[in-house]
Amino acid sequence: MLESLYKRKKTSRFDVLFYIVTGIFIILGFRLFTMQVLEGGYYQAKADGNHLRMVPMTAARGVMYDRNGQILVGSRPAYTVSIMPTGKPLAEEELQKLAVVLKKDPEEIRKKVDNHKEGYEPIRIATDISMDVVTNIEEHRHELPGVTIDVEPLRFYPYETMAAQLFGYVGEVSEEELEEFKAKDPNTPVSGGTILGRAGLEKLYDNVLRGVDGGKQLEVDASGRTVAEGERKHTIPGSNIYLTIDVNIQKAAEEAVAKQLDQLRAEGAPATGAAVVVLDPNTGAVLAMVSAPEFNPNWFARGITTAQWNQLNTDENHPFENKAIAGEYPPGSPFKIVTGAAALDLKKVTPDEMIFDSGRHWLVDKRNAAGEALGWINFNTALAKSDNVYFYEMGNRLGIDNIETYARYFGFGEKTGINLAGEAEGNVASAAYKRKIFDDEWYLGETFDAAIGQSFHLATPLQMAVMMSQVANGGIRYQPYVVSRIDNPDGTPAEIFGPKKLGSLPISNHVMNLVREGLRDVTTEGGTAGNLFQNFPVNVAGKTGTSENAHGRDHGWFTAYAPYDNPRLVIAVIVEQGGFGSSSAVPIVHDILAAYFNVPTKKNKTDSAVPSSERRGTANGRDNNDDAPVKPVTQN
Numbered sequence: 001m002l003e004s005l006y007k008r009k010k011t012s013r014f015d016v017l018f019y020i021v022t023g024i025f026i027i028l029g030f031r032l033f034t035m036q037v038l039e040g041g042y043y044q045a046k047a048d049g050n051h052l053r054m055v056p057m058t059a060a061r062g063v064m065y066d067r068n069g070q071i072l073v074g075s076r077p078a079y080t081v082s083i084m085p086t087g088k089p090l091a092e093e094e095l096q097k098l099a100v101v102l103k104k105d106p107e108e109i110r111k112k113v114d115n116h117k118e119g120y121e122p123i124r125i126a127t128d129i130s131m132d133v134v135t136n137i138e139e140h141r142h143e144l145p146g147v148t149i150d151v152e153p154l155r156f157y158p159y160e161t162m163a164a165q166l167f168g169y170v171g172e173v174s175e176e177e178l179e180e181f182k183a184k185d186p187n188t189p190v191s192g193g194t195i196l197g198r199a200g201l202e203k204l205y206d207n208v209l210r211g212v213d214g215g216k217q218l219e220v221d222a223s224g225r226t227v228a229e230g231e232r233k234h235t236i237p238g239s240n241i242y243l244t245i246d247v248n249i250q251k252a253a254e255e256a257v258a259k260q261l262d263q264l265r266a267e268g269a270p271a272t273g274a275a276v277v278v279l280d281p282n283t284g285a286v287l288a289m290v291s292a293p294e295f296n297p298n299w300f301a302r303g304i305t306t307a308q309w310n311q312l313n314t315d316e317n318h319p320f321e322n323k324a325i326a327g328e329y330p331p332g333s334p335f336k337i338v339t340g341a342a343a344l345d346l347k348k349v350t351p352d353e354m355i356f357d358s359g360r361h362w363l364v365d366k367r368n369a370a371g372e373a374l375g376w377i378n379f380n381t382a383l384a385k386s387d388n389v390y391f392y393e394m395g396n397r398l399g400i401d402n403i404e405t406y407a408r409y410f411g412f413g414e415k416t417g418i419n420l421a422g423e424a425e426g427n428v429a430s431a432a433y434k435r436k437i438f439d440d441e442w443y444l445g446e447t448f449d450a451a452i453g454q455s456f457h458l459a460t461p462l463q464m465a466v467m468m469s470q471v472a473n474g475g476i477r478y479q480p481y482v483v484s485r486i487d488n489p490d491g492t493p494a495e496i497f498g499p500k501k502l503g504s505l506p507i508s509n510h511v512m513n514l515v516r517e518g519l520r521d522v523t524t525e526g527g528t529a530g531n532l533f534q535n536f537p538v539n540v541a542g543k544t545g546t547s548e549n550a551h552g553r554d555h556g557w558f559t560a561y562a563p564y565d566n567p568r569l570v571i572a573v574i575v576e577q578g579g580f581g582s583s584s585a586v587p588i589v590h591d592i593l594a595a596y597f598n599v600p601t602k603k604n605k606t607d608s609a610v611p612s613s614e615r616r617g618t619a620n621g622r623d624n625n626d627d628a629p630v631k632p633v634t635q636n
Contacts, residue, residue, distance in 0.1 A: 056121065056191040059211030060153035062238035064167065064201065066247040067285075067484065071158065073167050073202075078154035078302075079129045081137065082122035083113060084146040097143055101136050102126050115175060121192045124172070128154055128302045155195065155202075155301040161294040162254050163245065165322035166420075166482070168200020169297035189213055198300065199320070201241075201483070204421055208486055211238035239494065242485040244285035249278055249569075252595035253288045256588045260575065261292060264584060270553055270577040272316075275323035275461040276588065279570045281469035281561060283499040284478030286418070287569065288592075291323040317576075325423040328458040329574055332545030332581070333386045334559045335407075335453030337471060337515055339394050340383055342406035344511045348397040351379045351514050357389040364445045366392055383518030384527045386544060388452055395451025400442060403450050404430040409505055410467045410477075412459055417479040417502065426463055429456035454548055465572035468559045471519065472541070472567035475505035475512060519543055520564050528582050529558065532590045538597050539564035542589065544581040553577040556584030562593055569596060 064073035081102065083090070090113050099106040102125070109125050116123045126133075134149055141147075155170045173181070173194045181190040189212050197206035214235035253276045264271035278288035293315065299308050312319055321327065343349045359373035360366065368374075368388050374381070382390035395403065407413065413428035427433065429450040431442035449455040459467075462480060470477050479500040488494045505512070519541035523533035528544040542560030549555050556578040561567045571589050578584030594601045 056193040057150075057214040057233075057235050058152045058193045058195060059213050059235035060237045061155055061170070061195065061211065062209040062240045062487075064209075065240065065242045066245045066250075067243065067287075068246065069242075070247045072163070072243065072245065072247060074156050074158070075153040076156040077151050078127060079131075079134050080124055080150050080152050081126040081129055081133075082124045082148050082150065084122055084148060085113075085116060089113075094144060094146075097140065098125070098147065101133060101140065101144075102129070103133075116192075122148060124193060126303070152193075155297075157297045157301070159247075159251070160298065161296050163250055163289060164200075164294045164297050165291045165320065165324075166200055166245075166289050167297060168202035168204075169198050169295075169300035170195050170202050171198045171300055172196075172303075191215075200322075201243075201420075202297075204419070205241055205483070205486070208241060209238040211489075212236035236489065239489055240487045240491070241483055242487075244280075244287065244482050244484050245289070246287045249592065249596060250288040250290070252592050253278060253290045253588075256591035256595075257290050257292050259591070260578075260584065260588050264575070264578050269579050269584070271575060271584070272552075273318075273323060273576040274578070274588070275327055275574050276592070277324050277461045277465040277572045278592065279465045279469050279480060281472040281478075281567045281570045284466075284469070284480045285484070285499075286480055286482040289322075289324045289482070291321065291327075293317050293319045295319045322420070322422060323574075323576075324461045325418065325420055327460055327574070327576075328424050328426055329460075329549075329555050329557075329576075330455075330547035331412075331453040331457055331459040331464060332547035332555070332557050333453055334464060334467070334543040334545045334557055335457060335459075336383060336386065336391050336451075337467065337519070337543060338406050338410055338412075339391050339398065339403060339451045340379060340518070341507055341511055341515050342398055342402055343394040344379065344514055345406075345507045346398065346402060349379065349394060354378055355382070355390050355393055357382075357387055359389070361389050361392040361396075361448065363396060364392070364448055366445065366448050379514065380518045380521060383515070383543075384521035384524075386522075386528050391451050392448040395447045396444070398447075398451070400429065400431055400447045400450060403447070404428050406507075407457070409507070410470060411502075412457070412463060412467070416460075416462055416466050417500075418462065418481060420482065423462070424458075424460050426460055427456055427458040453545060461572045461574050464557070464559050464574075465570050468543075468561055468572060469570045470505055471512065471515060472561040472570055474509065475507065477502045477504065516541060516564075523560070529560075529586045531582075532586055536590070536593070537599055538562050538593065540593065542586075544586060546580050549577060553579055556581035558582075558585035558589050560589050560593075562597075569593070 060075045063071055066072050090110065095106050095109060099109055104126065112125050113123055137144060137147060137149060157167065173190055173192070173196050177196070178190060178192060181188040191213050194213055195210070197203035197209065202209065212235065214233040257274045257276060261271045261274060274290070274292045276288060276290035277286065279285065280287055295312050344351065354376045356376050357368070357374040359368050374385060374387050377387060377390055407428045413426055415423045415425045429446070433456055434440055434442055446455050450457060466477065466480060479502050481497055481500070484497050485493055486495045520539065521527050522542050522544065523529045523536070523540045525534045529542055533540050540560055540562040541564045542558060545557035547555045547557060554577070556575040557573070558581050559572045561570045571592055573585040573588045575584040591601060593599070
């Protein structure tokens with residue numbers, strides 16, 4: 001009986017052990033089935049990831065050409081250095097060695113590695129390294145496991161700072177941006193090495209310029225060292241675009257601005273910046289666009305340093321801003337074109353009527369500077385010599401509402417429609433504007449200011465060029481444009497852009513001819529720009545101006561077109577805090593036209609008497625209509 005109980009107890013223990021072992025095998029079998037069958041793909045990819053790396057290959061961005069097929073922005077081959085991630089922190093010894101070889105801050109490299117979230121994709125830590133660095137890395141290859149060197153296309157701006165704000169710049173996609181791309185499209189072609197447009201045309205046409213990245217499969221060992229190379233997915237280059245820019249005119253404009261700013265600063269003027277717009281008045285095509293100060297977009301393509309970024313970001317003169325389209329300034333005396341055209345068109349004055357300039361207006365004490373007085377003058381003389389008192393009287397006869405109406409005819413107060421980001425719309429002075437912003441009534445003195453381009457008027461250099469284009473071409477307002485063609489990947493045209501007419505001036509050709517004659521005489525002997533242009537072999541029409549600046553010295557303007565009888569170029573120039581337009585802006589236009597028409601240049605000094613309009617129009621004036629009137633002296 002005891003023996004029977006012992007056998008049953010032994011059998012019971014065996015059964016329990018059997019069930020436990022069986023259960024274990026069932027669990028292991030189920031887990032094995034799950035791992036191999038149900039989750040086999042996941043673990044296979046995980047295993048491959050431990051020894052296979054898909055290295056992205058950056059596609060070359062499309063080329064930007066000028067109107068004659070010259071390369072303005074392209075790409076060139078450059079060496080890049082990357083680290084193959086191993087899932088482990090970067091060894092301190094390797095980090096220090098890499099920092100020495102690349103001449104980088106170790107913390108900068110560590111930060112890039114620590115912030116990497118793309119699994120086993122290589123981490124790019126240096127771009128456009130020199131051949132000396134390549135050789136050094138190869139010599140220390142055994143000490144730098146996981147470090148690879150590749151040749152990739154690097155965005156290249158051959159003219160350095162030229163048209164920097166127009167072209168813009170590029171930068172590598174960030175981790176946050178990459179996550180956004182993948183959230184929108186899990187199959188997005190954007191990878192960790194993709195280059196994106198960050199500003200200017202690079203950003204505006206990024207989808208066109210950016211190609212399709214490729215990749216290559218590498219087999220690596222446990223330390224991340226490459227063992228073999230597998231399949232490749234070839235890149236597809238981006239499409240090319242053709243611009244209306246003429247590289248020769250652009251270079252001439254850039255050089256003229258740099259030379260003039262240097263000279264003005266040497267003479268003690270702040271001359272904090274400048275902008276130039278050159279248009280074809282017959283189409284609206286932008287032939288040149290300059291904004292100073294500028295920056296070097298190659299800095300961003302190579303990977304901008306902290307010192308370079310701080311230099312640009314703390315510059316009070318805003319090198320990133322495209323002043324040609326975003327800078328808003330009082331138009332100053334070039335606005336007299338609007339006032340004069342309005343007065344003639346509405347028959348508030350005849351071209352032969354003589355008005356006496358005694359140095360101040362008889363209704364409001366607003367004067368020519370330094371007590372200047374031109375005596376009896378007609379419209380042509382007033383425009384050529386830019387007489388303030390004459391145009392004060394035109395403002396008095398017109399009234400602010402008519403000035404506003406004609407300013408809008410010329411396109412002021414609205415964007416030109418150019419396909420560039422950041423264009424400002426400017427402003428047109430009006431009683432309604434003052435009432436809306438300041439809740440105050442309008443005074444006669446403010447009409448006087450508005451008549452000579454001051455008061456609440458604001459305009460961009462591009463708007464000034466568009467205004468002058470309408471004068472030059474017979475009254476047609478074209479939408480300015482800077483891209484003339486976009487290509488398909490195979491090089492065939494995908495889209496072609498040309499002149500787009502926005503409207504015409506509702507002003508008689510007879511009136512505009514009178515305005516043109518006055519502008520022609522601006523550049524002849526006795527005119528405000530005559531000192532530089534009186535012996536110029538090509539007839540030029542233009543208008544100088546000086547606009548008041550509440551933040552420092554006055555800004556200098558000059559807008560012009562040439563040849564006078566068959567306009568091919570319109571140029572608008574502003575020099576920030578450069579002083580009188582006749583001495584700050586005129587030389588820039590002169591040099592651009594000299595380069596365009598192949599005219600030999602010589603040293604010129606703008607030491608002629610500065611006209612009354614080149615002074616502050618409100619000097620010694622009271623901006624209200626309570627002044628005791630003085631009887632006007634006029635002659636019909």
